Amino acid sequence: MADTKDRRQPGPELRALLYTDFDGNPADPDDVIADALDDGGYLERTPGLTAILQDPAADPAARLLACCALTSWADPLGYDTVLRAAADPDDVVWRGQSADRFFSQDDTFGQLADAVGASRDMVDERGTAGLRIAAARALISLAGRVQYDRHISSLLSREIVEAAQGEIDATVGRGITRLASGEHIPYDLGLQLALLTVAMKTYDEPGANDAMIRLAAAHPGERALRELADATGSSLWSL
Structure with a gap:
């Protein structure tokens, strides 16, 4: 995950959902997102993250993290949000909330690319393989306009390239x-x-x-x- 977690302290809702592991200990969001797949823990955290993502008054960085988590879990709302962001990339609320360390440029679409790529193992369980491909195709279409850097590789698995x-x-x-x-x-x-x-x-x-x-x-x-x-x-x- 990106520099979003370095920009500000997360609010209490996001801290409980993505900065706390399943034993109640402080944790990195990347680890929480990955661990949530091991035993179905993502199910208990999905409603809270859905509420953050859909709240227009929520912190934009929190909404980005919520989107990345839900997308990594092959959630339909996550993919739908990626598709809507790709349709209007210049007007996405969380643009500028994450920056790469190499160019100091916005890399929010790189974070979405990683999330779509990471969701590969969940789509069969959740029945969202088609949505994943659609989201990947939409993001690839933006690769001449926005920064991905090496994150673009997350979208270049065999099944995505074929489609x-x-x-x-x-x-x-x-x-x-x-x-x-x-x-x-x-x-x-x-x-x-x-x-x-x-x-x-x-x-x-x-x-x-x-x-x-x-x-x-x-x-x-x-x-x-x-x-x-x-x-x-x-x-x-x-x-």
Whole structure:
């Protein structure tokens, strides 16, 4: 989970739900979210987190954490909230409530990507596999517009890539055009696009190779070029 927990002290409701383990001890939200899956503990904490997520007066950072928890648990409301956020990313209440440590840029959509990815093992139990795929496709469509950094990899499992080929192709194309325009982009868009082009190789190797060449020509940065080199086994990308 992100820097949301470092920005302010959680309120009593959120502290009880995500900062307290199932033995009543202080805990990290990441651990609580993971432990809640072991014995069905997520069921007892879902109503409280649902109330926080749906409360427009609640602290935005608390709502982000609630969304990430519910999404990690493959909850329909979590996925629906991700879909609505992806539909209007510039007007999401919790934008700016979490920042990465590398670029100090908003990474709230990266947190949502991780939550969608982490929910993979729960969707069969909860009957929400289709919602997970829909949420992943919506997030991938934003990868040319918002920061994910390496969080984008959480959306590149086999079953998501198979379902999101159209979104990947379109996002890579738009992203390369944006890079090539010379626009100042305050995060590493090149890395995100490189990871997507590597994923393309699983279903369209010629198209992926062409995209990699176009991406390299757009000066995507050293991290992106290293990804291309690692994926192809060629050091020529770094020359």
